[in-house]
Amino acid sequence: MTRNGTRHPRSGRKFRFAAFLALSLLAVLLLNACSDNEQSVFTSGTSVDGQDMVSRVPWDYRIIEGSVGDLIGSDMTILPDNELMPNDENYATGDKVWALQYMDAEMTTDANQRSSVHLSSWSTIKTFKTEGDAKKDMDNLKxxxxxxxxxxxxxxxxxxxxxxxxxxxxxxxxxxxxxxxxxxxxxxxxxxxxxxxxxxxxxxxxxxxxxxxxxxxxxx
Missing domain, CATH: 2.40.50 (OB fold (Dihydrolipoamide Acetyltransferase, E2P))
Structure with a gap:
């Protein structure tokens, strides 16, 4: 503080810098928590009106070729879609990777056993250094x-x-x-x-x- 009660400009800059560091650390921690949250695809229940059975099932898998984008803590983004994945293999930015992706389906079955299907978008669940390793893993899932x-x-x-x-x-x-x-x-x-x-x-x-x-x- 100066004698007239106003805040010194340098202390304000220090405060903003500290706040920026705290927010950055929080963001990294949240991203790491999200990347470790692997849960079963299968769910089941009833619709809002209780008349139909609604379930979610794994629908398909595929392999796509991509590359490593930004490195964020112990995670990485996979281009071209910028999906965040754990960097378990210590990839570097620009490295080529093969990503195993899955699609799930939400199925609604009525009292007459008629079903309607809504498909999700593709999501990456795992990355591999070679296409052969990715195919071996997918062959066990399909x-x-x-x-x-x-x-x-x-x-x-x-x-x-x-x-x-x-x-x-x-x-x-x-x-x-x-x-x-x-x-x-x-x-x-x-x-x-x-x-x-x-x-x-x-x-x-x-x-x-x-x-x-x-x-x-x-x-x-």
């Missing part, structure tokens, strides 16, 4: 299988002079899907209760024992 599932039934629809056939299947996840079929398959499935299909198991990266099965075609 697994093709052949199995039998319940055939709910087949039916026909007609509009003017056009007829279409459909088969309704119940997947291991419990939801039902509708697949278009030709006349030959309609006759083959008409009296069946089970059918052999190709599925793809999409495993939860945070809880491998949990998986969602997607229809990938007929096995015969």
């Amino acid at each position: 697994i093709p299988i052949t199995t039998e599932v319940d055939l709910v039934g087949v039916y026909k629809t007609q509009y003017k002079d056009k007829t279409r056939n459909f088969a309704v299947l119940e997947l291991p996840s419990g939801n039902r899907i509708k697949q278009p079929i030709d006349d030959e398959r309609y006759k083959a499935l008409e009296k069946k209760k089970k059918v052999s299909v190709k599925l793809e198991e999409i495993h939860d990266f945070a809880d491998y024992d949990s998986a969602y099965a997607k229809f990938r075609g007929w096995a015969s």
